[in-house]
Amino acid sequence: MKAFAFIAAAVALVSLSAPATAQFAKPEDAIKYRQSALTVMGTHFGRIGAMANGKVPFDAKVAADNADIVASMAKLPWAGFGKGTETGGNTKAKPEIWTEQAKFKEYSEKMVAETLKLDAAAKTGNLDALKASFSATADTCKTCHDAFRNK
Amino acid sequence: MKAFAFIAAAVALVSLSAPATAQFAKPEDAIKYRQSALTVMGTHFGRIGAMANGKVPFDAKVAADNADIVASMAKLPWAGFGKGTETGGNTKAKPEIWTEQAKFKEYSEKMVAETLKLDAAAKTGNLDALKASFSATADTCKTCHDAFRNK
Numbered sequence: 001m002k003a004f005a006f007i008a009a010a011v012a013l014v015s016l017s018a019p020a021t022a023q024f025a026k027p028e029d030a031i032k033y034r035q036s037a038l039t040v041m042g043t044h045f046g047r048i049g050a051m052a053n054g055k056v057p058f059d060a061k062v063a064a065d066n067a068d069i070v071a072s073m074a075k076l077p078w079a080g081f082g083k084g085t086e087t088g089g090n091t092k093a094k095p096e097i098w099t100e101q102a103k104f105k106e107y108s109e110k111m112v113a114e115t116l117k118l119d120a121a122a123k124t125g126n127l128d129a130l131k132a133s134f135s136a137t138a139d140t141c142k143t144c145h146d147a148f149r150n151k
Numbered sequence: 152m153k154a155f156a157f158i159a160a161a162v163a164l165v166s167l168s169a170p171a172t173a174q175f176a177k178p179e180d181a182i183k184y185r186q187s188a189l190t191v192m193g194t195h196f197g198r199i200g201a202m203a204n205g206k207v208p209f210d211a212k213v214a215a216d217n218a219d220i221v222a223s224m225a226k227l228p229w230a231g232f233g234k235g236t237e238t239g240g241n242t243k244a245k246p247e248i249w250t251e252q253a254k255f256k257e258y259s260e261k262m263v264a265e266t267l268k269l270d271a272a273a274k275t276g277n278l279d280a281l282k283a284s285f286s287a288t289a290d291t292c293k294t295c296h297d298a299f300r301n302k
Contacts, residue, residue: 023198033194036187040227043184047174072223076191 034080041073060125067122185231192224218273
């Protein structure tokens with residue numbers, strides 16, 4: 001079968017007897033995954049920011065499309081912060097993520113909640129609503145980065 | 152304002168007078184973005200593959216959730232392959248992407264279409280349908296990688 005080698009490679013991403021909580025074959029895979037999800041989210045969030053800050057013209061459709069992606073992506077990175085992924089790759093994660101799990105969870109959930117509000121605000125087509133929600137979402141990013149990410 | 156520095160940094164992602172077709176400040180940003188989108192997609196696609204290939208137990212809900220993410224992510228990477236992003240970062244992109252644009256577009260659209268079918272197949276909860284669609288989707292990945300990605 002043509003795709004056999006490809007499928008085999010894809011399957012290798014998941015170890016044979018992985019429990020549901022360990023969905024990555026190697027810590028590096030989890031680190032790359034969470035960084036990738038945050039990169040995609042940050043890119044689309046930045047596009048909303050450019051409109052919120054008047055750097056590019058406001059386009060309600062573009063804002064809504066980007067906010068949709070931001071809200072979807074916001075749910076993903078957290079699965080990549082499992083136990084055993086404290087170090088590896090070029091992670092900037094602080095050890096506090098794993099020693100202050102309740103706080104990390106609270107911050108990440110706050111961010112996810114704000115991206116849902118951002119998505120709703122973008123759908124209204126109202127620039128002032130978008131600006132306010134962009135700022136509130138950005139605050140949740142910054143709060144978490146300050147506590148849990150090395151410079 | 153607390154988030155000012157963060158917002159400023161986010162806005163810096165987009166250059167001041169960027170046309171709609173040039174949504175990245177630097178070629179490296181576009182390369183990192185497209186690689187990130189493909190990493191997230193590949194991770195979730197791999198989880199479906201693990202079930203399609205019997206490496207982990209089939210769970211219809213998990214398969215559907217992953218297929219949903221795959222189908223959403225499949226639309227994203229292509230914006231990162233604009234003119235001027237031929238080299239930079241650690242890209243494995245072949246120059247043929249930019250000299251054979253029609254073929255690249257055809258292959259990418261085929262992949263996107265197959266991920267939508269995969270999403271539909273996953274929603275049926277039928278493992279055989281999932282297997283067939285996983286294989287068809289994997290074929291589109293491989294075809295494009297063979298033509299347009301360096302080893």
